[in-house]
Amino acid sequence: MTAPDSLSVWLRVRREVDWRRAPALRRVPPGRDGFRAWCEGPVRRRDPVRAERLLGAYALARDDAVRRTPLDFAVLARWQREVLAVAQAPFRTGDAYAKAGRERYGLTPGTRAAFDSCLRETTDPDLPPAARAARAYLDVAFFHPFTDGNARAALLTAVHLLARDGIVLPEVGPLQTTRYADDPAGAADLAVLIEVLHRRRG
Secondary structure, eight states: OOOOBHHHHHHHHHHHSOGGGSOOOOOOOOOOOHHHHHIIIIIHHHOHHHHHHHHHHHHHHHHHHHHTOOOOHHHHHHHHHHHHTOSOOOOOSSOEEETTTTEEEOOOTTHHHHHHHHHHGGGOTTSOHHHHHHHHHHHHHHHOOSSSOHHHHHHHHHHHHHHHTTOOOSOOGGGGSOOOTTOHHHHHHHHHHHHHHHHOOO
């Protein structure tokens, strides 16, 4: 039996969450770079090559933040080629699965366009930066655009968007907690978690 389409569920949940209620992030002097520390610490201890690739992609994402490059799939794919050390990182060509098959992310002729539409919303001035970063993180997680490395792509997307607003989290590890498409409270809590981590100045 085919699992329900969790991407469709997420798109409904995404509309239900009141993202405007996310906490504001106070700009503070740059301190510890949590993404870099995560790469240099636990990631490097587990796999030095993986760490170097992530750091290379992070450099691209930070440069794009400085340039305020419009975020779309092509930009994410450029980062992802660095993450995976591949020549191409195309949009997936079939349904994707995660969480031991519990979640299925369907593919229709409109999936790619819907993803790009969601990415365009990352510049919404009416949303706090924590909300924009949290929502985009979950968009990447549940659209699951790549055949591999989607969790890394989601994290890079979030830190890129925060960097556009001059925000660097001193810790990113807790963002890696498993998220579910049918959990509106969990989606809203991700924005709160970003604010909590932001206050942990290192």
